[in-house]
Amino acid sequence: MSDTSYEHYETDHEIGDDNIEVLGMDVHNPVFITSALLIILFVTTTIVFPAAVNAALGDIKSWFLTTFDWFLMASASGMLVFCLVLCVLPVSRVRLGGPDAAPDFSRMSWFSMLFAAGMGIGLMFWGVAEPMVYYNGESGTPLGAKPLTPHAADLAMSATMYHWGLHAWAIYAVVGMSLAFFYHNKGMPLTIRSAFYPLIGDRIWGWSGHLIDIVAVLATIFGLATSLGLGAAQASGGLHFLFGIPDEINTRIGIVVGVSFIAVISVVRGLDGGVRVLSNVNMVVAGLLLLFVFIAGPTLLIAEGVGKTAVNYLGDMIPLSNWMQREDATWMQDWTVFYWAWWVSWSPFVGMFIARISRGRTIRELIIAVLLVPTMVTLVWMSTFGLSALDQAQNGVGALAQGASSANLATFQMLENLPFAKITTGLGILLVLVFFVTSSDSGSLVIDSITAGGKIDAPVPQRVFWAVMQGLIAGALLFGGGKEALSALQAGAVATGLPFTVVLLLMCVSLYKGLKGG
Helix, strand or coil: CHHHHHHHHHCCCCCCCCEECCEEEEEEHHHHHHHHHHCCCCCCCHHHHHHHHEEEEEEEEHHHHHHHHHHHHHHHHHHHHHHHHHHHCCCHHHHCCCCCCCCCCCCCHHHHHHHHHHCEEEEEEHHHHHHHHHHCCCCHHHHHCCCCCCCHHHHHHHHHHHHCHHHHHHHHHHHHHHHHHHHHHHHCCCCCCHHHHHHHHHHHHHHHHHHHHHHHHHHHHHHHHHHHHHHHHHHHHHHHHHCCCCCHHHHHHHHHHHHHHHCCCEEEEHHHHHHHHHHHHHHHHHHHHHHHHHHHHCHHHHHHHHHHHHHHHHHHHHHHHHCCCCCCCCHHHHHHHHHHHHHHHHHHHHHHHHHHCCCCCCCHHHHHHHHHHHHHHHHHHHHHHHHHHHHHHCCCCHHHHHHHCCCCCCCHHHHCCCCCCCHHHHHHHHHHHHHHHHHHHHHHHHHHHHHCCCCCCHHHHHHHHHHHHHHHHHHHHHHHHHHHHEEEHHHHHHHHHHHHHHHHHHHHHHHHHHCCCC
């Protein structure tokens, strides 16, 4: 296809041809209705048959992780290599929006938004819990290290960074680059199917395109639901720690309902009056909490540990990326393979956000910024919280010396041994809840765009609908999972993330073909 082949799509197929109006919503008929019906069916079935659904989810998760571990491991590393190679090729000089396009945001604002897009609840939940779980060997240790040893502590930090660093952001970068190029440079709708125009041409307007968008919607909403469920679990643990409120399923579902209601209000208020205000509050609170832990915790250890963790992370990357003949195969499947599926499920959400804010940047700028800036910030965050927790555990201080009683409480058990524990725990709960709202609100914007045929100005009731759906899925998974709620949440992300990995690999091919003028 020549470059002009992109110019005729609006005359051959108007964006709104398949859109219909339903209850004040401007919906893309096949994508919206199919996605909504599948989600409603899942929620209803989970509520009516919780035990059966939980068992099925567990079986699906186990089968996917053990059967397709090689595929997800190879795919994540492959996407990182693709980004690094693309960065040095001549096509990396292509500017998003055209040769004369000016950036919409300052470099500092752009960097800040890139980081805020992809993390959030996860950093709060796993910043302490993940290093502690690896160090204690509760579910195996990375690379078979002996638990409760200095070597295990070092590997706990490097493995945590491995899961939250370059590989994760390479997955996001693939989607962000693809959507940005076809949206800003080719004038196509901001939806996943647009990235496949060089491969399948006008068939993106038929069921081939519909299926791509439907899989993207399901992956995104289950990935977000996993994060929201984790956030509810951690907030419930914090409320129990602070006020003695029972940390049980009913409390967590109540948090999901309450925060989903706030998210709906944020959606109604719009981008400027809702998510942007809350995001600014979140960044300030997160920065203050990070600074406090750095000062009140083992400051010198943290300062030295940032560099040590970075070196260990780079040194352990290849062994951790190898999926063959691993003595820690169970650990790899339960943690690394799950993480890659989770990041894939988040990629439409984060990638679309990256695409919207990256006009005026070159492909090379986008790759370097998306890979390095969030990874560096994550390194500081994980080192501050993780090393503080490991220091307490290794020196017999507080509850962490006996191992975290649960992942939900790990952060609060670490804060308990620092000054002003009640205040910082309260700030931690607030941070989780606001991350909860902003993730739900931002996710609704993305899913709304996909299910409206790429429109970015669809009616408010449409975004309200998807905010409610996210809450329903998170609540249903918590209810159906019972005591195994975390496993049920992870199963939902894995089941939808795996098929979308195939979409991302094809997206790499399509993007390169598009950049080359094909």
